Structure formats: structure tokens, C-alpha cells
Amino acid sequence: MRITIKINLLTTTWMFCIMALVNFVVYFSFMKYTINTEEVAQYQKADDILKVISSLDSSSDANEKLKEFLTPHSYIRILKPNNKVIHEITNDSLLSKKIRGKYSETKQAQRHLISAEHGEEQVLIVRVPIKNRNQIIGSLETGERLVGLETSIELLRAILVICTLLAVVLSLFGGRLLANMIMRPISNMIKTMEEIENSGVPKTIPIQNKTKDELQIMARTFNRMIHRLQEIMEKQKQFVSDASHELKTPLTIIMNYADFLRRHGLENTEMADEAIKAIDSEATRMQKMTQTLLDVATLENESYLEMNELNLVSLCQSILKQIKHVYKREISLDYEEDPIIIRANELKIKQVIIILLDNAIKYSKDNIDVFIEKDERHAIIRVKDNGIGIPQGEIYNIFERFYRVDKARSRETGGSGLGLNIAKSIMKLHKGEIKIISREGTGTTIELFLPKKLKEVNHGI
Numbered sequence: 001m002r003i004t005i006k007i008n009l010l011t012t013t014w015m016f017c018i019m020a021l022v023n024f025v026v027y028f029s030f031m032k033y034t035i036n037t038e039e040v041a042q043y044q045k046a047d048d049i050l051k052v053i054s055s056l057d058s059s060s061d062a063n064e065k066l067k068e069f070l071t072p073h074s075y076i077r078i079l080k081p082n083n084k085v086i087h088e089i090t091n092d093s094l095l096s097k098k099i100r101g102k103y104s105e106t107k108q109a110q111r112h113l114i115s116a117e118h119g120e121e122q123v124l125i126v127r128v129p130i131k132n133r134n135q136i137i138g139s140l141e142t143g144e145r146l147v148g149l150e151t152s153i154e155l156l157r158a159i160l161v162i163c164t165l166l167a168v169v170l171s172l173f174g175g176r177l178l179a180n181m182i183m184r185p186i187s188n189m190i191k192t193m194e195e196i197e198n199s200g201v202p203k204t205i206p207i208q209n210k211t212k213d214e215l216q217i218m219a220r221t222f223n224r225m226i227h228r229l230q231e232i233m234e235k236q237k238q239f240v241s242d243a244s245h246e247l248k249t250p251l252t253i254i255m256n257y258a259d260f261l262r263r264h265g266l267e268n269t270e271m272a273d274e275a276i277k278a279i280d281s282e283a284t285r286m287q288k289m290t291q292t293l294l295d296v297a298t299l300e301n302e303s304y305l306e307m308n309e310l311n312l313v314s315l316c317q318s319i320l321k322q323i324k325h326v327y328k329r330e331i332s333l334d335y336e337e338d339p340i341i342i343r344a345n346e347l348k349i350k351q352v353i354i355i356l357l358d359n360a361i362k363y364s365k366d367n368i369d370v371f372i373e374k375d376e377r378h379a380i381i382r383v384k385d386n387g388i389g390i391p392q393g394e395i396y397n398i399f400e401r402f403y404r405v406d407k408a409r410s411r412e413t414g415g416s417g418l419g420l421n422i423a424k425s426i427m428k429l430h431k432g433e434i435k436i437i438s439r440e441g442t443g444t445t446i447e448l449f450l451p452k453k454l455k456e457v458n459h460g461i
């Protein structure tokens, strides 16, 4: 069953139940109040009749006196024990025929329903004892058709039925309106999802009015998710096109030299030697690049890193020892204290520091300084060189994949434009930050901020 129909049926049924309860309360309150009022009036009449009876003497005409108390459709009876009627006057023969007299020594009122040709008739009967010097000598019974009540009940019933029907119809329409209002954004969402499913292209849902209800929040969340998906897809596309573009240059060089070797063989040993060296160097470059690309792709999908306690001072000392050995460059290390402990993934942090040192070595000739310090929340690693620096306008771009300030120079130094992108992703996984302070021609300082208290598991990059 469709949810709109369900909401509609539920609201209508609920409205019907409420109306039934209201009708019940109104009907019975009305009946109780009206009958109570009638009872009071009848008892008053019975008291008046008793007064008249007590004042009667044998010569008086009881009928004449009692007739004055007859209202339309009523009767008055005087009874002796054993329900024996000794006196009765009436102006409604059906009434006195259908209701049998009953002797009662106590006051009592009773509502009675009698069936007549035109329907049911409501009759109120009141019985009071007739006393003479505190002795009960008989019982007075008065009966009166409640014509007013009958008319009021009919009117009340009609009003209640009309109101109930009206409420049910209004609730049906209201429910339909409500269901449509709730379902419109959901239907839009379903439609958009189906379109996405069929075309494979993520799309957002059009949001008409800017309210802050849950459905709008749901639609906006859906749109944000779609935007994120579009971004990821865009990034992936960019990544694939960048990667193929980057691999095209070494491949062209390899193909050209291979073609040269195929045509000329080893005739010219000097040229052949140059071709083989070039093929070898470009193939090595490609191998390195594919490894780096794999690193980038893995980091993009990584949401969990195993964290351990790590002394940054001893880690930097061991990295510097290896690097100094390979590059024969002067690199100084300064630290506030030893140890400086953080929770981090040692391999990844080592990778970041090597990327920074590698850049400092590639883009400077003088001394390189590494500082380790800490503030209240972070351990900070600073790698400072006095090299070529980065132009102010380029600083924001250098974390982009494959972005290189001077492509020719980077190529010479073997740069791929991926190092800082990887460093940034690793810092993100550690909930840390990477900052660059650089001046063209003066030098570059790159700072790593690593939180001192980091939980074991990191969700989401």
C-alpha cells in the first residue's frame, strides 16, 4: 500500500475515533442534564399534586382537580399496594395502556421507552408515596412523554452525524494534502535516485522552499552527499587524466629511443648507449611514479591507521643519519627536549619527513635545519631551507596533485608533483596540519603540527 494512502487512512480513522468519542460524551452529557431537569420538574409537580390530594374531601371532584396537572401526553395515577390502580386520568391512552402502574413506597424516577407507530417515545415516570399522618396510604405515579427531549435528541443526532461526516471528509482531504506535502520531496528524491541509477550521473534534488523541516534537511543532506560524490568522481577523473598525462612523456621518450634502436641497431655505439641509458632512466622514473601514484590512491581510501607511541627526536635523528649518508648534505637538528612523544604511525610520519627533506635538498643548496618543539596541543616539526623558495601566488597550489612550480626544474630533479599531496593526506589521517612559509629567492619553511593526544582509530579522511 502506498504511504500516502496509509497516512490518509490513518488520519481519517483517527479523526473518526475522536469524533465518535466526542459524540458519545456530548450525547450522554446532554441526556443526563435534560433528564435531570425533567425529573426535578416532575417531582415538583408530584409534590403539588400531593398537596392537592391531601386537601381533597370526599365531596370534591378529584378528577377536575387533578386534570389541571395534566400536560400534553401525560397521565396521573393513584395506586394502592399490589399495584392496584384506584384512580387514573390521562390525555394519552397509548401511554397509560403501555405503562403498567407500579406501587412504590419510596420516591423514584424512571425513564421508559415505548414503541409507537412513528418511532420510539421517551417517557419519564415519577413515583412518590402518599402519606397521611406519617402513614403511607398509597402511591402517586405520574408519567409524561418527553416530546421536547425527543425533538432535541433527533436534532442532536442529526448535528452529530453531520459534524462527524464533515470531519471525516475534511480529514480525508487534509490527510491527502498532508501526505502529498510529506511525499513530494521523497518522491522527488526517488525520481532523482532512479535517474542516477539509470544514467549513472549523480544529480541533486531541486529544493523549492527553504524551510528547516526534516524533509528539507534530508533533501539537503542528499544533495551534499551528491556534491561530495561529484567531487570524488571529478577527482578520480582528474587523477586518471593527470596520471596518464604524466606517464605519457616518459613513454614517448622510451618509444622514440626504442624506435631509433630498432632502425639503427647498435651501428652507432655512442648513440645506442645514450638511447639505452635514456630508456633505463625513464623506465626507472615511471616505476617510481607508479609506486607514488599507488601511494596516493591508497592514502585516499585509507580511513584507519595503526597508531603507536613515537619519539619524534629519535625518529628524526635516524632519518637524518640515512639522508646525510646518501646526499652528503649538511642538515642540522634542534629540539626542545628529548623525548617528544606523540601517538602516530611511524612509517607514515617518516614518509612525510623524508618528502620535506627531499624537497629541501632538491630546491636548495645551503644548510637545511630541522627543529622539533611542542606547544600545548601539538608536537611541531619544522624543516627550513635557504633555497629558491616558492612564489607567493603558487603556495596554495603546491598541495595539488602533479603541481610543480617549475616543471622543467622538477623534471631535472626527478620531482613528480605528488610529494606534498601525499604529505598532506598523511597529516590529515593524523588529524594534523601542514603549513608553508616561503619567499621566492630566500627559502622555504614547512611546519608539521601533530596532535599530542590522538586516538587509536581515525575514521574518515
Ligand code: ADP
Pocket: 355, 359, 360, 363, 364, 385, 387, 388, 389, 390, 398, 403, 404, 405, 406, 410, 414, 415, 416, 417, 418, 419, 420, 421, 444
Ligand atoms: P615534487 O616531487 O615535484 O617535489 P612536491 O609535491 O613535493 O613535488 O612539491 C610540489 C612543488 O612545490 C615542487 O615541484 C616545487 O616546485 C615546490 N616545492 C616543494 N618544496 C619546495 C621547497 N622546499 N623549496 C622550493 N620549492 C618547493
